[in-house]
Amino acid sequence: MNSYTSYIVMIILVIWLTAREKAVRPSRMWIVPILWSYMVISGIRWQSVDAAQLTMFAVCLLLGLATGVFRGKMEKMRSGSNGQITVQGSIASIALFVVVLGLRMLAEYWGQTHSFFNIANALLFIPLGSVCARSYVIYQRYQAMSSPSRGRSM
Numbered sequence: 001m002n003s004y005t006s007y008i009v010m011i012i013l014v015i016w017l018t019a020r021e022k023a024v025r026p027s028r029m030w031i032v033p034i035l036w037s038y039m040v041i042s043g044i045r046w047q048s049v050d051a052a053q054l055t056m057f058a059v060c061l062l063l064g065l066a067t068g069v070f071r072g073k074m075e076k077m078r079s080g081s082n083g084q085i086t087v088q089g090s091i092a093s094i095a096l097f098v099v100v101l102g103l104r105m106l107a108e109y110w111g112q113t114h115s116f117f118n119i120a121n122a123l124l125f126i127p128l129g130s131v132c133a134r135s136y137v138i139y140q141r142y143q144a145m146s147s148p149s150r151g152r153s154m
Helices: 003-019 031-043 051-074 091-111 117-123 125-146
Strands: 076-079 085-088
Touching: 003 031, 003 091, 031 125, 051 091, 051 117, 051 125, 076 125, 085 125, 117 125
Parallel strands: none
Antiparallel strands: 076 085
16 A cells, blocks of 8 residues: 555545544544554654754644644534533534645655655644644543533533
8 A cells, every 4th residue: 555545545534533423432532643653653764864854843743733732622522412422523624634634745746856755754743743632632622521520511
């Protein structure tokens, strides 16, 4: 499976998981971040990474974390009549994720003939940070909604 196929599969998976309303299951919400982490870590040639690239990785990871917090706060969460808490992604959060990943794929394409290859590797960390931070924000909101001392709506 080449890298474009894995990106397309991951985009479809993220859109499918984010777009539909589903019950929040804290034990399963870390599957996609783990898959993204594996894809990012295995997709980089770590032998040729220098300090400047590590700095770019860190900056992109921070950008991704900020994007993920924003996406997580845009999610629609509600408590059903049976007490089950559900979450549904907003169209804006899905579009933001796809645009960021599309920019990364475009930079990787240009990187085959230009000096964008290092930037393409760094851009991998934006969706990684976004997916991880979104999961964390949803988990925090779930905890707040499920605790008996707090209100039931967010």
